[in-house]
Amino acid sequence: MKASENQLLAALDAALPAIRLYLLHGPDEAGALDYAGRLGRAMGADAERITIDGGTLKGDPGRIADEARSLGLFGGRRWLLVTGVGDEAIEAAHLLIAEPRTEHPVVFVAPSLRTASKLVQFAIAQPAVLSFACYVPEGDKAERLVMAIARDHGLRPSNSAARRIAAGANGDRAVMAREIEKLALYLNATKDRPHPLDDAALDSLGAELDDAQMSDVIDAALDGRVARIGRALSRYQAAGGSAVPLLRQAVRKLMTLAAMRAEVDDGADAAAAAKKRRLHFREEGSVIRQLQRWSSPDIARAIDRIRHAERALMTSGNVGDVLSDVALVETTRAAARLR
Numbered sequence: 001m002k003a004s005e006n007q008l009l010a011a012l013d014a015a016l017p018a019i020r021l022y023l024l025h026g027p028d029e030a031g032a033l034d035y036a037g038r039l040g041r042a043m044g045a046d047a048e049r050i051t052i053d054g055g056t057l058k059g060d061p062g063r064i065a066d067e068a069r070s071l072g073l074f075g076g077r078r079w080l081l082v083t084g085v086g087d088e089a090i091e092a093a094h095l096l097i098a099e100p101r102t103e104h105p106v107v108f109v110a111p112s113l114r115t116a117s118k119l120v121q122f123a124i125a126q127p128a129v130l131s132f133a134c135y136v137p138e139g140d141k142a143e144r145l146v147m148a149i150a151r152d153h154g155l156r157p158s159n160s161a162a163r164r165i166a167a168g169a170n171g172d173r174a175v176m177a178r179e180i181e182k183l184a185l186y187l188n189a190t191k192d193r194p195h196p197l198d199d200a201a202l203d204s205l206g207a208e209l210d211d212a213q214m215s216d217v218i219d220a221a222l223d224g225r226v227a228r229i230g231r232a233l234s235r236y237q238a239a240g241g242s243a244v245p246l247l248r249q250a251v252r253k254l255m256t257l258a259a260m261r262a263e264v265d266d267g268a269d270a271a272a273a274a275k276k277r278r279l280h281f282r283e284e285g286s287v288i289r290q291l292q293r294w295s296s297p298d299i300a301r302a303i304d305r306i307r308h309a310e311r312a313l314m315t316s317g318n319v320g321d322v323l324s325d326v327a328l329v330e331t332t333r334a335a336a337r338l339r
Helices: 005-014 029-043 063-069 087-098 118-124 139-152 159-169 173-187 199-205 212-222 226-238 243-265 270-276 281-293 296-314 322-336
Strands: 021-025 048-053 078-083 106-110 129-133 155-157 195-197
Touching (some): 005 021, 021 029, 021 087, 021 118, 029 106, 029 173, 029 296, 048 063, 063 106, 106 118, 118 129, 139 159, 139 173, 155 159, 155 173, 159 173, 173 195, 173 199, 173 243, 195 199, 212 226, 212 243, 212 322, 226 322, 243 270, 243 281, 243 322, 270 281, 296 322
Parallel strands (some): 021 106, 048 078, 078 106, 155 195
């Protein structure tokens, strides 16, 4: 069924046995993973998480039902996190719901699915499934999210401080959480020993998130500037930038381009499509140039490449930021060929 945020949070925090599947769809993949983490915490510190790539379900749709009904090796609790889910997982969802009995809950994270998709419509019709659309928080919602995360870390931010963190993180929950964790450590704050957070504390820690280097990397990649991408990545990493926020911002930029490119494919002029978005004058030229360079299928392939790198970074034992570097360099080379 379609859930409100309050219904979703209540079910996740209680790990309700009546809910077999949580379908978290929509562009805020970081938010969906954050919600999934709440289920893991509700299951307990000893619960085992089984992570599965959604792309494997097309060839093996029965795997989710098998994993959900099987007992753990030592009889402990388990939960399944399936990332990168698309409509090809609908058979897996059917088999999971048709299973007479399951032992472990399942979370599908489906950033590319819209409400009209077959899998979302199936989920909405099932009482044992909660479906929730995840959108990148903006404005007041982003500030409220900062407030909520900060409270969990023992911080009481002023409205101005919350606004600065939300704006600097550009709606990315992972970036918000990382900055708040850093601030809580700096201020020695805990839930039992809360501490106010104001602009002075932000300034003293240098918590403003300057995205100049991040934008430089993304524009170099999307413009196909092979000679520049290495230097841009080096500057970003030297400034303390991390891979996951960079990849997520790149996906957001590509999804914005995809929406504008669809208008161009329908006959709109690239400049007109860009001007409708009321972009900053410094961005407008590069966006028009990228719209003229990238086709819709090429954008979709780039999004898949970068999301695959992000998912790989989330797995244990990965090789680190080299995964991000490879994905962005490959995207740059792909753009260079689109002349």
